[in-house]
Amino acid sequence: MxxxxxxxxxxxxxxxxxxxxxxxxxxxxxxxxxxxxxxxxxxxxxxxxxxxxxxxxxxxxxxxxxxxxxxxxxxxxxxxxxxxxxxxxxxxxxxxxxxxxxxxxxxxxxxxxxxxxxxxxxxxxxxxxxxxxxxxxxxxxxxxxxxxxxxxxxxxxxxxxNGAAAPTACKYKAPSQVLSPVSLSGVVSCVLSLLCGGLNLLRGVHAIESILQNDDEDFNYVIAFFLGTAACLYQVRWPLPVLIVGL
Structure with a gap:
């Protein structure tokens, strides 16, 4: 009815x-x-x-x-x-x-x-x-x-x-990142940073050997060398992948 x-x-x-x-x-x-x-x-x-x-x-x-x-x-x-x-x-x-x-x-x-x-x-x-x-x-x-x-x-x-609809895929697209080769000055800066990092690492290893042979050596030198190595590697964290792409 x-x-x-x-x-x-x-x-x-x-x-x-x-x-x-x-x-x-x-x-x-x-x-x-x-x-x-x-x-x-x-x-x-x-x-x-x-x-x-x-x-x-x-x-x-x-x-x-x-x-x-x-x-x-x-x-x-x-x-x-x-x-x-x-x-x-x-x-x-x-x-x-x-x-x-x-x-x-x-x-x-x-x-x-x-x-x-x-x-x-x-x-x-x-x-x-x-x-x-x-x-x-x-x-x-x-x-x-x-x-x-x-x-x-x-x-x-x-x-x-009422908020009960099935979730839909997000239509927003994150901006794409385009890698481009670094300039000549960037390459030189990257190489020098790697060299400095290598030298600091080598000097840190020698400092450890010296401490093992002489107990009176200051361990702070070892810390300083390894911190220097880390700083150099941090400086090339972005140019290095781009340098590899360029090569």
Whole structure:
């Protein structure tokens, strides 16, 4: 049977629920649709102002205006024109009943729960379409939907806004490094640094031999020679690979 099942009103800025209809049904598929509605309500600002999400045998429809979103769950066979007329009626009544200042200052969930009375009455009317007297409004909405159809959301859209989408490969590419041969002065500097490093290493080895033969020698000389070797090798850490490429 085609029907409106559930409806709620939320603040777009932060997804705070302001009012909702009472729902006693425990159908697992309906509960899944309500979870989709709850997920959408937290990210309303990321979607167009009129959307439809298909989830199993149910559709989640919503519309936004003046910082407030009006959402509803209906069966998949429920006519879209009736669904959005239903939301439009909720929107008009809510704007008349609560000004923008009260909406902005709301801090508690469902602080406008008394609006549920109007939601329930409107839901009953729209679940009996033959009793509707707003034929002109229905015609206007049908024309509007034909000219500007609701954006069809996909489950991937819902997953993406809730951070559950599968990770995608990063499209950023690190800047490539191009090696080019060093200049003549760079080659000379590299060779001299290697020679100095070799000499310091050789002098360090001789200093160790001298210490082994004479106990009174100062070990600080050995440290100084090896530090000099390390410094020379550090100076050629970048030119050496480039020099090899150039050769």
């Amino acid at each position: 085609s029907s409106v099942v559930f409806s709620s009103v939320v603040r777009v800025e932060d997804g705070l629920p302001l009012s909702a209809s009472t729902d006693y049904e425990q159908d697992p598929e309906l509960q899944a649709a309500r979870r989709c509605l709850k997920g959408l309500s937290k990210k309303m600002g990321q979607f167009p102002d009129r959307c439809t999400l298909r989830t199993g045998p149910y559709h989640v429809n919503f519309t936004c205006a003046l910082g407030v979103a009006y959402l509803m769950v209906c069966t998949s066979s429920y006519p879209p024109v009736l669904a959005f007329c239903f939301l439009e009626e909720l929107q008009k009544e809510f704007i008349v009943s609560y000004d923008a200042r009260r909406v902005r200052s709301a801090v508690r969930p469902y602080c406008f729960i008394q609006f549920d009375t109007f939601i329930q009455k409107t839901k009953q009317r729209y679940n009996s379409p033959r009793s509707l007297s707003t034929r002109i409004n229905l015609a206007d909405m049908q024309t509007e939907i034909r000219l500007r159809p609701p954006y069809q959301l996909s489950p991937e859209d819902l997953q993406a806004v």
